[in-house]
Amino acid sequence: xxxxxxxxxxxxxxxxxxxxxxxxxxKNIQCQISAHSVAExxxxxxxxxxxxxxxxxRFKYEDFKHEAEAIGKSCGLIDMMNYGMLNGDAVLTQAIxxxxxx
Amino acid sequence: MSIFDTTMRFVxxxxxxxxxxxxxxxxxxxxxxxxxxxMPFLIVGSLLLVLAFPPSDSGxxxxxxxxxxxxxxxxxxxxxxxxxxxxxxxxxxxxxxxSLAESYKLRPMNTGMLSMFAFIxxxxxxxxxxxxxxxxxxxxxxxxxxxxxxxxxxxPEMQRLLIKYNIRIKMPEAVPPKISASFDLLxxxxxxxxxxxxxxxxxxxxxxxxPSAIMQLFTPLVxxxxxxxxxxxxxxxxxxxxFSGIHGGSVVGGIIAPMLLVNLGLNQEALAAGEALxxxxxxxxxxxxxFVGGAGGTFGLVLLMMRSKATQLKTIGKMSFVPGMFNINxxxxxxxxxxxxxxxxxxxxxxxxxxxxxxxMAFKTGFVSKIIALPPWTMPAPIGAVISTNSxxxxxxxxxxxxxxxxxxxxxxxxxxxxxxxxxLAQAEKAAPNKVKEEQLNAIRN
Numbered sequence: 206x207x208x209x210x211x212x213x214x215x216x217x218x219x220x221x222x223x224x225x226x227x228x229x230x231x232k233n234i235q236c237q238i239s240a241h242s243v244a245e246x247x248x249x250x251x252x253x254x255x256x257x258x259x260x261x262x263r264f265k266y267e268d269f270k271h272e273a274e275a276i277g278k279s280c281g282l283i284d285m286m287n288y289g290m291l292n293g294d295a296v297l298t299q300a301i302x303x304x305x306x307x
Numbered sequence: 308m309s310i311f312d313t314t315m316r317f318v319x320x321x322x323x324x325x326x327x328x329x330x331x332x333x334x335x336x337x338x339x340x341x342x343x344x345x346m347p348f349l350i351v352g353s354l355l356l357v358l359a360f361p362p363s364d365s366g367x368x369x370x371x372x373x374x375x376x377x378x379x380x381x382x383x384x385x386x387x388x389x390x391x392x393x394x395x396x397x398x399x400x401x402x403x404x405x406s407l408a409e410s411y412k413l414r415p416m417n418t419g420m421l422s423m424f425a426f427i428x429x430x431x432x433x434x435x436x437x438x439x440x441x442x443x444x445x446x447x448x449x450x451x452x453x454x455x456x457x458x459x460x461x462x463p464e465m466q467r468l469l470i471k472y473n474i475r476i477k478m479p480e481a482v483p484p485k486i487s488a489s490f491d492l493l494x495x496x497x498x499x500x501x502x503x504x505x506x507x508x509x510x511x512x513x514x515x516x517x518p519s520a521i522m523q524l525f526t527p528l529v530x531x532x533x534x535x536x537x538x539x540x541x542x543x544x545x546x547x548x549x550f551s552g553i554h555g556g557s558v559v560g561g562i563i564a565p566m567l568l569v570n571l572g573l574n575q576e577a578l579a580a581g582e583a584l585x586x587x588x589x590x591x592x593x594x595x596x597x598f599v600g601g602a603g604g605t606f607g608l609v610l611l612m613m614r615s616k617a618t619q620l621k622t623i624g625k626m627s628f629v630p631g632m633f634n635i636n637x638x639x640x641x642x643x644x645x646x647x648x649x650x651x652x653x654x655x656x657x658x659x660x661x662x663x664x665x666x667x668m669a670f671k672t673g674f675v676s677k678i679i680a681l682p683p684w685t686m687p688a689p690i691g692a693v694i695s696t697n698s699x700x701x702x703x704x705x706x707x708x709x710x711x712x713x714x715x716x717x718x719x720x721x722x723x724x725x726x727x728x729x730x731x732l733a734q735a736e737k738a739a740p741n742k743v744k745e746e747q748l749n750a751i752r753n
Contacts, residue, residue, distance in 0.1 A: 212637070213557040216635050217635050217637035220630060220637075220638070244343075260641060261549075261552060261554035261637065263552070264326070264327025264328075268331065285552060285641045286641065286642070286644065288637065289637065289639075289641025289644055290622075290638070290641075290642045291626060291642075
């Protein structure tokens with residue numbers, strides 16, 4: 206499973222990616238997680254299975270969700286509190302749920 | 308209804324959706340992405356300019372600096388500056404045309420080149436001299452920024468019109484698509500050549516050229532952009548957007564970027580010509596001075612939270628210290644949380660307001676020399692401030708801003724801390740009522 210997170214520049218999401226990778230490792234889940242800027246969405250959604258949008262760029266969420274679903278991928282919005290507390294566990298669970306509910 | 312509720316409703320229902328629409332608009336995105344693509348060149352180029360012009364002549368350090376310049380040769384240092392920052396409008400015209408073509412599903416490479424062609428033809432028609440012809444550079448830097456934007460937006464639109472009315476050279480089916488694509492550009496090139504040369508010829512009668520005419524048109528905007536109120540407006544808008552949880556910097560920054568780049572270009576030209584620097588408002592003013600530690604200037608709050616007794620604040624404070632040094636503060640904004648949290652609304656607005664005023668005064672009075680370089684925004688604030696202005700006093704202003712943030716945030720952080728401590732106590736009481744009671748009794752006894 207390939208997951209990517211996107212925010213304005215891909216900087217702050219990269220911190221969350223590290224936490225998610227740790228969570229995945231401790232749960233023994235095979236996945237690839239990366240962080241990108243919103244400008245890279247179109248290329249990334251082709252490559253990946255799940256896109257998670259950071260709360261500060263949520264004005265992009267509706268568009269992204271629409272585009273993702275059009276090609277059979279899923280897209281979710283990260284909860285503000287989970288984002289702020291860098292709760293890798295919760296966000297990883299959200300990604301897995303999205304992946305499975307396709 | 309309180310003022311706070313009214314403001315919040317306004318931000319949520321009017322400002323945020325409007326900002327969302329603006330920042331999702333195709334042309335706005337194309338301009339922003341086009342300029343973002345030129346950034347690495349601007350960063351390296353402007354740092355070379357700092358290297359080429361030491362702020363002082365005396366002292367061991369600066370004598371060494373001058374010796375270094377003499378060894379390398381000032382012209383050699385300036386050469387990469389001149390073809391990066393010095394002519395960045397060429398790069399921008401390509402980037403803007405490229406991005407807009409991408410969103411219109413045209414061929415980005417073709418449209419990018421076509422936009423660049425239109426821009427060079429408009430801003431720097433070649434002059435023949437002995438060495439084999441030169442491109443006049445006057446409008447290839449900051450002074451050509453608006454022309455670059457217009458070319459980058461005009462060219463893809465014109466291509467769309469031509470496609471819509473099916474004005475193109477038709478190739479037989481057997482011709483490979485790549486080859487027929489190269490023929491697609493022939494008619495647009497002819498169109499653009501005629502339009503731009505005609506306009507330039509007309510303008511020449513008034514002793515004008517496309518870029519100088521456009522600059523005259525935009526002069527009021529550029530003048531207005533370099534004022535205390537413009538800076539304050541930009542900062543306040545960023546603050547309001549972040550308070551509603553939206554990335555204010557990327558929305559507001561995308562719109563004001565061209566004007567700030569013009570300001571930077573004018574300062575650099577003045578520096579290279581040995582004149583007084585004219586402009587104050589360039590990105591580093593916000594990035595490194597007003598926003599120490601990220602949007603809102605949260606580094607002061609991070610320092611306060613690290614010493615907090617409330618577990619939640621302490622955790623976020625510790626977690627945010629290192630990212631904060633590089634001006635990344637989403638954990639602070641979303642974790643504390645500041646977003647939609649009434650406790651923090653007042654300091655969130657007041658601290659940057661005071662800091663913008665202080666910083667503006669520092670530049671206006673000449674306490675800090677004006678900005679000439681554009682270090683990446685992730686550089687630690689005091690270092691970025693010193694490099695961007697090439698003056699050490701900048702660090703003092705940064706520390707002043709940090710102190711203001713600490714003082715303004717402190718009482719509000721304490722209120723928040725008290726709430727959290729009460730919650731923590733209540734939770735602990737639920738878990739082990741007797742133990743807590745005993746502790747409380749002990750506390751009273753002692």
